[in-house]
Amino acid sequence: MSDRIFGAVGLFLALGYAWAALIIEESFLSDAVGPKAFPLIIAAVLGLASLAIFLKPDAAPEWPSLPRLLEVALAVLAMILYAILLPEAGFILATAVAASYLTWRLGSAPIGSVLIGCLTSVGIYAVFHLVLGLSLAKGPFGF
Amino acid sequence: MDTLSSLADGFVIALTWQNLLLALLGCFLGTIMGALPGLGPSNGVAILIPLAFTLGLGATPSLILLTSVYYGAMYGGRISSILLNIPGDEPAMMTCLDGYPMAQQGRAGEALSLSGVASFVGAFIATWGLILLAPQLVKIALLFGPAEYFALFTLAFATLGGVASTNQAKTAFAAALGIGLATVGVDTQTGVPRFTFGEVHLYDGIDFLVAIVGLFALSEVFLFLEHRHGNAEANASKVSVGRLMPSFALLKYCTPTMLRTSLLGFVAGVLPGAGASLGSFVSYTFEKKLVDKEGTFGKGDPRGVAAPEAGNNAAAGGALVPMLALGVPGSGTTAVLLAVLLALNITPGPLLFTQQPDVVWGLIAALFIANFMLLAMNIPMIGLFTRVLLVPPRILMPIVAMVSFVGIYGISGSSFDLLVMVGFGVLGWVLRKLDVPLVPIILGTLLGNAMENNLRRAITISNGDWAVLVGSPLSIGLWSLAIIGFVLPIIFGRVLKARMRHMKKDEESSTID
Amino acid sequence: MTFKTTRLLLAAAFLGASAFGATAADFKPENPECIAPANPGGGWDFTCRQVGKTLQDLKLLDKTMQVVNLAGGGGGVAFAEVVNKRDDDNDLIVAASSATATRLAQGAYPGNTMDQVRWVASVGADYGVIAVAADSPINTLPELLDEIKNNPTSISVAGGSAVGGWDHLKVLIAANAYGIEDVRKVKYIAFDGGGEAVTQLLAGSVQAFTGDISEAKGFVDSGDIKVIAVLAPERLPGEFADFPTAKEQGIDAIGANWRGFYAPGKMSDEAYNAWVSKVSDLYSSDEWKAIMAANGLAPLDLQGEEFEQFVANSVQQIQNISKEIGIIK
Numbered sequence: 015m016s017d018r019i020f021g022a023v024g025l026f027l028a029l030g031y032a033w034a035a036l037i038i039e040e041s042f043l044s045d046a047v048g049p050k051a052f053p054l055i056i057a058a059v060l061g062l063a064s065l066a067i068f069l070k071p072d073a074a075p076e077w078p079s080l081p082r083l084l085e086v087a088l089a090v091l092a093m094i095l096y097a098i099l100l101p102e103a104g105f106i107l108a109t110a111v112a113a114s115y116l117t118w119r120l121g122s123a124p125i126g127s128v129l130i131g132c133l134t135s136v137g138i139y140a141v142f143h144l145v146l147g148l149s150l151a152k153g154p155f156g157f
Numbered sequence: 158m159d160t161l162s163s164l165a166d167g168f169v170i171a172l173t174w175q176n177l178l179l180a181l182l183g184c185f186l187g188t189i190m191g192a193l194p195g196l197g198p199s200n201g202v203a204i205l206i207p208l209a210f211t212l213g214l215g216a217t218p219s220l221i222l223l224t225s226v227y228y229g230a231m232y233g234g235r236i237s238s239i240l241l242n243i244p245g246d247e248p249a250m251m252t253c254l255d256g257y258p259m260a261q262q263g264r265a266g267e268a269l270s271l272s273g274v275a276s277f278v279g280a281f282i283a284t285w286g287l288i289l290l291a292p293q294l295v296k297i298a299l300l301f302g303p304a305e306y307f308a309l310f311t312l313a314f315a316t317l318g319g320v321a322s323t324n325q326a327k328t329a330f331a332a333a334l335g336i337g338l339a340t341v342g343v344d345t346q347t348g349v350p351r352f353t354f355g356e357v358h359l360y361d362g363i364d365f366l367v368a369i370v371g372l373f374a375l376s377e378v379f380l381f382l383e384h385r386h387g388n389a390e391a392n393a394s395k396v397s398v399g400r401l402m403p404s405f406a407l408l409k410y411c412t413p414t415m416l417r418t419s420l421l422g423f424v425a426g427v428l429p430g431a432g433a434s435l436g437s438f439v440s441y442t443f444e445k446k447l448v449d450k451e452g453t454f455g456k457g458d459p460r461g462v463a464a465p466e467a468g469n470n471a472a473a474g475g476a477l478v479p480m481l482a483l484g485v486p487g488s489g490t491t492a493v494l495l496a497v498l499l500a501l502n503i504t505p506g507p508l509l510f511t512q513q514p515d516v517v518w519g520l521i522a523a524l525f526i527a528n529f530m531l532l533a534m535n536i537p538m539i540g541l542f543t544r545v546l547l548v549p550p551r552i553l554m555p556i557v558a559m560v561s562f563v564g565i566y567g568i569s570g571s572s573f574d575l576l577v578m579v580g581f582g583v584l585g586w587v588l589r590k591l592d593v594p595l596v597p598i599i600l601g602t603l604l605g606n607a608m609e610n611n612l613r614r615a616i617t618i619s620n621g622d623w624a625v626l627v628g629s630p631l632s633i634g635l636w637s638l639a640i641i642g643f644v645l646p647i648i649f650g651r652v653l654k655a656r657m658r659h660m661k662k663d664e665e666s667s668t669i670d
Numbered sequence: 671m672t673f674k675t676t677r678l679l680l681a682a683a684f685l686g687a688s689a690f691g692a693t694a695a696d697f698k699p700e701n702p703e704c705i706a707p708a709n710p711g712g713g714w715d716f717t718c719r720q721v722g723k724t725l726q727d728l729k730l731l732d733k734t735m736q737v738v739n740l741a742g743g744g745g746g747v748a749f750a751e752v753v754n755k756r757d758d759d760n761d762l763i764v765a766a767s768s769a770t771a772t773r774l775a776q777g778a779y780p781g782n783t784m785d786q787v788r789w790v791a792s793v794g795a796d797y798g799v800i801a802v803a804a805d806s807p808i809n810t811l812p813e814l815l816d817e818i819k820n821n822p823t824s825i826s827v828a829g830g831s832a833v834g835g836w837d838h839l840k841v842l843i844a845a846n847a848y849g850i851e852d853v854r855k856v857k858y859i860a861f862d863g864g865g866e867a868v869t870q871l872l873a874g875s876v877q878a879f880t881g882d883i884s885e886a887k888g889f890v891d892s893g894d895i896k897v898i899a900v901l902a903p904e905r906l907p908g909e910f911a912d913f914p915t916a917k918e919q920g921i922d923a924i925g926a927n928w929r930g931f932y933a934p935g936k937m938s939d940e941a942y943n944a945w946v947s948k949v950s951d952l953y954s955s956d957e958w959k960a961i962m963a964a965n966g967l968a969p970l971d972l973q974g975e976e977f978e979q980f981v982a983n984s985v986q987q988i989q990n991i992s993k994e995i996g997i998i999k
Contacts, residue, residue: 020591024330031337031352038344038351045613045833045859046621049344049351052609053337060333066326075590078383086379090583093375093558097575100566109563113555116378120551121385134556138563146190146204148567149738203709206719302875303859343744343778345860348834357750357780360743364709429866483872484888485865495865496716501964506888568709570740571747607862614859618875620823 016075021068028061089119104153105143110135160288167518170217171526179214179222180523184531187229192237192542194374194557195366195564197246198230198433198473199489206497216501216516221523223497227490228280228527231433231473232535235272235466240265240545241557243374247365248433248469250599251441253373255454255461262457265543266401271459272466273535274408275415279467280528282419283426283474287481288521291510294427294475295482301428303614304626308635309428310608313435315639316442317597318647325647327593335601336608338363345606346613358573365602367565367574371581372588372595374561378554379586385551401539403459411463414444422468426475429485434603436472437465446642474524481505481517697944699761702735704931706765707748709741714765717929721793721949724957730948745770746779752934753786760941763790763931768836770932771981775988776834776998784985788942789978790931791949793958794967796882798840798901798925799913803871804894811899811919814878815848822855828876830864830885834995837864839988840901840925841880842995844916847923853995871895882927883910884966901925906968928970930977946974 035053078086096112103111114131118124142148170176183205190201202223209219234249239256252272259268286294301309317328341352342362353359418440425436444464445454454461476488484505486492498505503516510517545553565574585595612626619625627633702725704718715737722735740748745766752764764787774784800811808814818825829837838860842853850856859876861867864885871879872894879886879895883906889895899916900906901924906913916923933945950973952958962969972980992998 016591034352039349040347045346045617046619047346047613047616049347049349052612053340053351056333056336056340059329060337063326063330063333067324067330070326072324072592075592077590082383082385085385086382086586089379089382090579093562093579093582094576096562097572097579100562100575101572105563109559112562113559116555116558117551119382119385120554122551130552131555134559138556138559142563142567146186146567147208148204148563149570149736150563150567200709203715298869299873302870302873343832345832345862348832355780357743357746360746360778361741364741429869479869483865483869484885485869486863492863496713507892507894508888512891568739569742570738571742573742573747610860610862614861614875617857617859618826 015071016077017067017071021064021066021071024064024067025061028057028064031060032057085119089116092116100151102153103151105150106135106139107153108151109138163514163518164288164522166515167520167522168525170515170519171221171522176218176221176523177526179218180225180527180530181534183222183225184229184232184527184534187226187231188233188236188531188535190226191230191233191235191249192245193564194237194243194245194561195370195568196230197234197366197490198227198248199493200366200564200568201226201230202490202493202497206493209497216503217519217523219497219501220494220516220520221527223494224520224523225527225530227473227494228470228524229531230490231280231470232273232276232531234469235276236269236542239268239272239462240542241377241553243377243557244369247369247599247603248437248465248472250369250373250434250596251437251465251469252462254441254465254596255456255458258455258457259459259462260546264399264457265546266399266539267403267407267459268462269539269542270401270536271403271407271411272462273532273539274403275411275463275466276470276535277528277532278415279419279422279470279472280474280524280531282416283423283471284521284524284528286423286471287474287477287524291478291482294478295507297424297427298429298479298483298485300631302629303611303618304628305632305635306428306611307608307615307626308632308639310604310611312635312639312643313439313600313604314597314608315643316439316446317600318643324592327591328597331588331593331595331597332601335368335598335603336605337601338368338598339602339605340609345610346617358571362606363577363602364565364569364574365599366568367578368581368602369599370561370565371578372585372598374557375579375582376585376589376595378558379582380589381550381554383586401543402536407459411460414448414460414463415467417447418444418464418468419471422471423475425468426472426488427478429479429483433469433472433476433488433490434600436475437469438600440468440471441465477524481509481520482507697760697938697940699731699733699941699944701761702731702733703738703759703762704735704765705738705740705748705752705762707740707742707745707770709739713767713929714745715739717765717767717793717931720961721931721952724952724955724961725948727957728952728955730951744773744778746773746782749779749782749787752932753782757934758936758938759934760937762937763933763945765929766932767929768927768984769831771984772834772836772839772988775985776992784981785935787932787935788937789981790933790942790945791953791973791977792928792930792970792980793949793953794962795926795928795970796884796966797906797968798837798927799879799881799883799886799897800841800844800899800901800916801868801871801879801881801886801890801895801897802877803874804896806877806896808878809896809898810914811844811916811921812848814898815845815850815921818845818856819848819850822857825878826857826859826876827878827880828859828861828867828870829880830861830867832860833858834992835860836925836927837867837880837882839991840923841878842991843925844899844901844921844923846991846994847916847921868895882966883913883968887966899923902968908963910966926968926970928980929967930972943974949973 100108110132113134114128117130118127190196234245235252237243237245238249238252242257244250256268343360422436422440476491479485480491486495706715706718708714718737725731831837845853864881897913900913
């Protein structure tokens with residue numbers, strides 16, 4: 015069943031991709047092939063592959079139970095928040111919080127998680143910023 | 158003999174205490190950067206340029222430092238591939254396929270040391286190739302026009318059929334998805350934005366580093382979260398490191414593989430625009446095609462570890478040929494090195510070998526030194542690397558996730574890239590559950606643009622005549638190899654397998670009778 | 671790009687030497703920062719890093735200039751970031767080049783225009799060249815353009831930038847100046863960088879090459895290609911003096927890929943003048959001259975308002991030609 019849904023989604027993806035390729039606004043200066051042809055070929059391959067998956071599905075994988083799925087979804091949410099807040103909150107703070115959260119959810123005790131999160135954050139900061147000299151996000155406190 | 162005396166001069170230049178220390182530093186930092194997901198050889202070299210400048214180094218010492226970083230990163234990429242199933246950089250992607258299964262079978266130490274030796278062999282052969290053949294090899298690069306490049310990339314995709322999944326439709330889906338992702342961004346041939354939905358962040362396209370880190374590293378974190386209450390913790394504690402050194406018999410067993418793939422990887426590296434990733438990729442697929450009779454590749458076959466590592470390190474050396482002799486970067490990293498050369502008042506090009514022999518030979522000597530140093534450094538450190546496996550995953554995984562974020566953010570400074578990376582993480586998780594191979598996606602994002610651009614260049618140059626794609630003996634050869642070697646076997650292989658199954662059934666039924 | 675470099679040079683040298691002397695010393699950036707609007711390793715990244723290093727070496731800055739890579743949108747992401755978020759930052763400069771001007775002119779930074787930032791100074795220019803393979807029957811620019819005019823499908827011109835990008839525009843500027851009416855007929859093939867384009871010229875896939883002098887130099891020395899025109903107002907100094915200019919062949923075409931900096935739009939005058947004077951001192955130093963020589967950079971010495979005017983002119987010119995060939999409406 016999973017593969018049937020996957021194949022169907024893939025087919026829609028191929029159609030959407032082909033449609034997006036068709037509405038590419040061509041400039042006056044075009045080469046002999048143009049910007050649409052290659053994406054259309056790829057859309058065809060994508061569509062055919064999806065169709066094959068739809069028609070000859072493999073056995074379905076074992077999907078996680080709802081609470082586990084929620085766990086993954088929350089981790090995704092945490093990462094999205096991290097990505098957005100990183101430039102605002104600064105590297106060390108944002109990373110410590112995000113690392114603590116993930117450590118906690120992966121089964122460490124809460125206090126230990128905070129400790130590990132902070133160490134992770136400072137450690138990465140030391141390696142990447144102080145040793146390698148990469149510029150990381152500066153927050154209100156300058157780190 | 159002229160060559161050998163020049164090389165000896167090169168060693169005289171390179172063998173000073175300062176240069177040896179720089180090589181050591183470069184090898185060490187390079188290995189670390191190669192192993193960290195998100196930081197690959199090209200970023201590694203770029204990041205350390207200021208260090209070379211700040212130290213006020215001259216041309217040769219700077220090059221020694223930076224090429225040590227380059228070779229070091231090529232070595233380092235394999236470490237996280239084998240231990241964590243997360244490629245440290247894009248050429249190390251293929252090492253995951255057999256390296257991680259080996260680690261799971263308790264042979265992590267062996268996989269690491271074997272791949273270290275393979276890296277050494279690849280780099281060693283490539284460096285000799287660079288010395289002996291550079292001027293002649295340039296002519297190979299000049300045989301490749303746009304039509305030939307298109308045929309070459311098609312060949313690379315044709316070999317995908319043999320790689321990971323048993324379901325060819327899923328492999329094709331993954332490859333098309335990767336190429337499709339590569340088409341996002343401003344079209345370099347006509348300058349029109351494609352599939353960007355007006356989002357300015359997408360104009361430069363999707364960085365394949367973002368894709369690779371998301372697909373491999375973050376999806377690993379998600380998988381782990383999903384199974385936390387399952388058996389993962391129990392499994393993890395059972396992992397043993399195994400012996401640290403490969404047995405002599407194993408090395409001997411893998412030697413033909415290493416030699417073959419070193420040559421193949423070297424040639425792939427010499428072609429500008431193909432680079433180390435293609436080198437390790439074709440090394441793996443061709444070797445699998447050639448020696449994998451029992452179907453053990455992908456299940457922890459040591460030759461599947463040796464092949465891509467020898468291939469990608471040989472390609473790294475090969476990529477220096479067009480950079481030094483033509484001034485054309487064969488890969489992302491050599492593009493950065495090229496910029497460094499220019500900044501150091503060295504103009505690479507056909508005359509570099511005659512005009513500035515001290516720089517060239519000093520550099521080549523440095524490559525030898527770095528290579529020996531890396532071997533000497535990597536083998537004893539394997540025990541240290543494998544300690545990573547002893548860190549409980551609940552601590553290791555968040556670190557992996559955070560390092561991935563930092564690697565990407567430190568390079569591009571863009572929150573948007575981080576969001577795209579999380580998206581790739583989710584995608585990677587779903588696709589892994591559905592048994593869709595991830596390698597073709599990366600290959601697609603890496604080569605998709607070059608493939609399309611060369612197709613369009615070829616057709617434009619020929620004024621719209623598609624026959625140009627099969628217009629030279631070389632391109633006909635590449636197409637034939639792709640079709641006869643890889644596409645037909647898939648089709649006939651299925652028919653053959655079905656017939657075999659049939660016969661087997663007949664046999665079984667006859668024995669029952 | 672029909673500016674008078676020499677006259678500007680004199681004017682700018684004068685300006686640089688005198689005008690900012692007094693106010694400049696008062697402002698010291700606390701955390702000097704240079705945004706390279708691309709990943710490490712590219713041209714902008716190098717502009718930032720080399721200038722940052724040289725400024726520190728010359729003691730014009732007492733702290734290390736932090737180089738921040740902010741890639742995306744061909745520089746558009748960085749431009750938007752500076753305009754939207756760091757409009758009054760006094761410690762910041764951003765690397766720019768002809769590519770920046772080209773994209774501004776073609777509206778490729780949606781919603782942004784060149785007057786939203788302050789243009790600081792240039793640090794040099796790379797003049798365009800047009801070259802053919804050494805064994806090509808073509809020897810001069812008019813011969814090449816004649817061939818393109820009479821038989822446009824027979825000549826493929828390779829360059830390292832995208833269609834509508836700077837390498838392409840250079841050949842169009844020349845074609846335009848030669849009187850080719852429909853410059854769209856010029857068959858341009860975009861490659862990933864000048865090196866790859868030259869290689870394809872050697873491989874015989876294409877018939878001509880348009881790019882920067884630094885990209886062509888090694889192959890000219892080795893005798894593999896011949897430069898048929900350099901798009902400079904007059905012959906370049908030193909080892910480049912052998913290259914004929916387009917102008918002396920009767921084609922009034924000039925194309926310079928300049929490198930320089932812009933700063934946030936609301937930067938204080940004090941800080942702006944300080945930065946202008948710093949880059950100006952840098953430019954006149956021997957250290958920088960050595961770097962320019964190493965990189966094949968030709969003189970382009972413009973600071974402050976002169977530079978701002980120069981950028982405005984080039985944006986205008988690129989806009990005109992882009993409209994003419996139909997890249998923008």
